[in-house]
Amino acid sequence: MSKPVTLKQIAAAANTSVSTVSMALSDHPHISPVTKVEIQKIAKKMGYTPNLIARKLSSRKKRTIGLVVPKVAHPFLSEAIEAIYDEAHKQHYEIFMMVSGEDAALEAHHIKTLLGLQVDGFLISVTEKTADASPFEAILSKTKKLVFFDRIIESLGCSSVVCDDYQGCYNLVSFALDNGYTKIGHIAGYSDIYIGRERRHGFERALMDRNIPLNPAWVVEGGFDQSDGHAGMMKLYERGPLPQLICTVSFAAALGTLNAIHELGLSIPRDIDVISFGDSPYNSLMRPSLTAAHLDAQGIGRKAFNLLIEQLSHAEPTIEKIIVPTRLIIHETGRLPSG
Amino acid sequence: MSKPVTLKQIAAAANTSVSTVSMALSDHPHISPVTKVEIQKIAKKMGYTPNLIARKLSSRKKRTIGLVVPKVAHPFLSEAIEAIYDEAHKQHYEIFMMVSGEDAALEAHHIKTLLGLQVDGFLISVTEKTADASPFEAILSKTKKLVFFDRIIESLGCSSVVCDDYQGCYNLVSFALDNGYTKIGHIAGYSDIYIGRERRHGFERALMDRNIPLNPAWVVEGGFDQSDGHAGMMKLYERGPLPQLICTVSFAAALGTLNAIHELGLSIPRDIDVISFGDSPYNSLMRPSLTAAHLDAQGIGRKAFNLLIEQLSHAEPTIEKIIVPTRLIIHETGRLPSG
DNA sequence: CTGAAAGCGCTTACAG
DNA sequence: CTGAAAGCGCTTACAG
Numbered sequence A, B: 001m002s003k004p005v006t007l008k009q010i011a012a013a014a015n016t017s018v019s020t021v022s023m024a025l026s027d028h029p030h031i032s033p034v035t036k037v038e039i040q041k042i043a044k045k046m047g048y049t050p051n052l053i054a055r056k057l058s059s060r061k062k063r064t065i066g067l068v069v070p071k072v073a074h075p076f077l078s079e080a081i082e083a084i085y086d087e088a089h090k091q092h093y094e095i096f097m098m099v100s101g102e103d104a105a106l107e108a109h110h111i112k113t114l115l116g117l118q119v120d121g122f123l124i125s126v127t128e129k130t131a132d133a134s135p136f137e138a139i140l141s142k143t144k145k146l147v148f149f150d151r152i153i154e155s156l157g158c159s160s161v162v163c164d165d166y167q168g169c170y171n172l173v174s175f176a177l178d179n180g181y182t183k184i185g186h187i188a189g190y191s192d193i194y195i196g197r198e199r200r201h202g203f204e205r206a207l208m209d210r211n212i213p214l215n216p217a218w219v220v221e222g223g224f225d226q227s228d229g230h231a232g233m234m235k236l237y238e239r240g241p242l243p244q245l246i247c248t249v250s251f252a253a254a255l256g257t258l259n260a261i262h263e264l265g266l267s268i269p270r271d272i273d274v275i276s277f278g279d280s281p282y283n284s285l286m287r288p289s290l291t292a293a294h295l296d297a298q299g300i301g302r303k304a305f306n307l308l309i310e311q312l313s314h315a316e317p318t319i320e321k322i323i324v325p326t327r328l329i330i331h332e333t334g335r336l337p338s339g
Numbered sequence C, D: 001c002t003g004a005a006a007g008c009g010c011t012t013a014c015a016g
Helices: A007-014 A018-025 A033-045 A052-058 A075-090 A104-116 A134-141 A165-178 A194-208 A226-239 A251-263 A297-313 B007-014 B018-025 B033-045 B052-058 B075-090 B104-116 B134-141 B165-178 B194-208 B226-239 B251-263 B297-313
Strands: A064-069 A094-099 A121-124 A145-149 A159-163 A184-188 A219-221 A245-248 A273-277 A292-294 A321-324 A327-329 B064-069 B094-099 B121-124 B145-149 B159-163 B184-188 B219-221 B245-248 B273-277 B292-294 B321-324 B327-329
Touching: A007 A018, A007 A033, A018 A033, A052 B052, A052 B104, A064 A075, A064 A104, A075 A094, A075 A297, A075 B094, A094 A104, A094 B075, A094 B094, A104 A121, A104 A134, A104 B052, A121 A297, A134 A145, A145 A297, A159 A165, A159 A297, A165 A184, A165 A194, A165 A245, A165 A273, A165 A292, A165 A327, A184 A194, A184 A226, A194 A219, A219 A226, A226 A245, A226 A251, A245 A251, A251 A273, A297 A321, B007 B018, B007 B033, B018 B033, B064 B075, B064 B104, B075 B094, B075 B297, B094 B104, B104 B121, B104 B134, B121 B297, B134 B145, B145 B297, B159 B165, B159 B297, B165 B184, B165 B194, B165 B245, B165 B273, B165 B292, B165 B327, B184 B194, B184 B226, B194 B219, B219 B226, B226 B245, B226 B251, B245 B251, B251 B273, B297 B321
Parallel strands: A064 A094, A064 A121, A121 A145, A145 A159, A159 A321, A184 A219, A184 A245, A245 A273, A273 A292, B064 B094, B064 B121, B121 B145, B145 B159, B159 B321, B184 B219, B184 B245, B245 B273, B273 B292
Antiparallel strands: A292 A327, B292 B327
16 A cells, blocks of 8 residues: 555645645635645645545544445345435435344444444334344434334334335225225234234225225235245145235235245136235236335435434434335236136 | 543543553453453443544554445345445455446545545446546555456456356357247347447357357347337337347346337247346246346355455455356246247 | 553644 | 644554
8 A cells, every 4th residue: 555645745745734734625714715726736736535534533524324224135225225325425425334134133233333433323224133222222322313214113212214004005905905806815024023013904904994804814924025925825825715815015925925826826816816015116027017005215215314314403302203105006916806 | 412432531430541441442462351351341331332433543454345336226236235245244344335326427436435435445336337447547556456346447457257248148149049049139238338248249159150140130239228128129120020039138128128029019939039138036927037147146246355355465466357157047938939 | 561652644723 | 824733532562
């Protein structure tokens, strides 16, 4: 490493002091235009790159926020992350992102690191397994701001931005009911996870509101992944008479469900039909394409960032929960009840 | 912000000096076990979190690498990013990631920021539009290490990790040829972009090696996105007699091509068939599922990281280019030539 | 084994 | 308008 150029060296070259150079380079009003131009020219010629680490240490403002996510290669999260980065750049903030890999211990470790990196605030989407709230309490106890997005910890009473799991699933199932379906099942997530519970409630409420009995044998919990959808479908099949239609808790679960349907030699919509909470850009290319509730990942990312920035300006902690509606995407499925 | 606890405060509480506390906390051999335990206990009780910014400034080792990517919500990149983060964590490195959003000016700006953040080295996948090599030369001129992955700048003669675009496309097209196809078209990227050129060469060479004439009317360049695939297919249709099969330059382009085929009322494989350079987890769910060349995004990310780390240990710059083979995924398409 | 001191590269009052 | 000085919180030789 050839040593980088420092203010000191520029000061020597310009025959002036470090503080003058510092002020000149940051366009401080106390410095005369002439010397400013002069110094800036010299700095450029010497190939000066300010040491941001030193700047962060000595100045009050950090303009950095810590982002902790469970995954990156994930249809929802990758979009939310991109939106957060974009929004941060527009507002001249830096993002330090850490990836927990669905590992709660690693998540806690990353929070500690980010705290050490002196971020102004946190944007966090928790692990599937996060149970211990103490890492988050540590953030709050240092009076740093924290906004959860998508995956939250309810017990903490923090600000958060989530999609409307309950209403979105309610609307999705209602669409099928409006089209004449009555026997509807649910391949669900876990009820001890917020989004799983909310979606399931939406499903149940849609049936209740139309006085349609809920058949417990048609509801199976198991997770949010493709393999969980596959396992769920297999379990429903084993249990006996199938419902007419299944609402899956995620798009990935829908894919697994479709795979299972395929393997079982069943056909859609004759034997069974599928609608999905969660959409994908690939959906419209699939045969059949699935009627689905679309989550606004970018909107959630943007809103989470802006909510955090807003809270940064208030000294007293305020709690705000933003619920972003889902959008019903009507495709081929969910429309033709099989007699 | 309640001020964070510092070494100074711990030293006061422990009735000792800052340097002793510093050494005790970092388990330095010069400190007696008794005081170490004592100090560590006090530090814990006071809720000490080391200021990593200060540590980075005063110590030689940074163990931080800068990652610059054009996008995050991208099937290949999101996987590569995740693998890089994972590998970095395993080797106790931190990643500072910046997203250029396919904007070359922003990319240059991010590089400057990362340089200011004193990263040890760079992992970069360039923008589609990156033409000016000077930001990268600036990195090299500061004798920092730089490894390109996936999207590279050839003229720079840098270390890089890419997939085998040429051979992968060659193998993919050869598969169709082996199955009896002879009239094959190519919806290509751009030839002024490395991957576009390489894939096109692979396509052409596969035909040449079997003495099959190349019909220039069946090759259309236009880009790598879904919309480009759609436009490409439309253009081919307008030009007159279609080939039997089209090899697309990317999976996204394949999706666009399929959409266009659908709109045109054509059927697969009767009227036209499609194979794709680039795969997707959704592929197997599609009807038809596409025979495709699979890119090992995780492998490329991991190899790029490890190559950079290896180079960090050598003082003299060494140039190494790693080419990761693609894997042929045989699905429904590319197998049944229509008479 | 412990501590005083210098230094990392910058910013920011404070004098002049 | 310019500069000397203190300080950000740590690490690292160097004495003792």
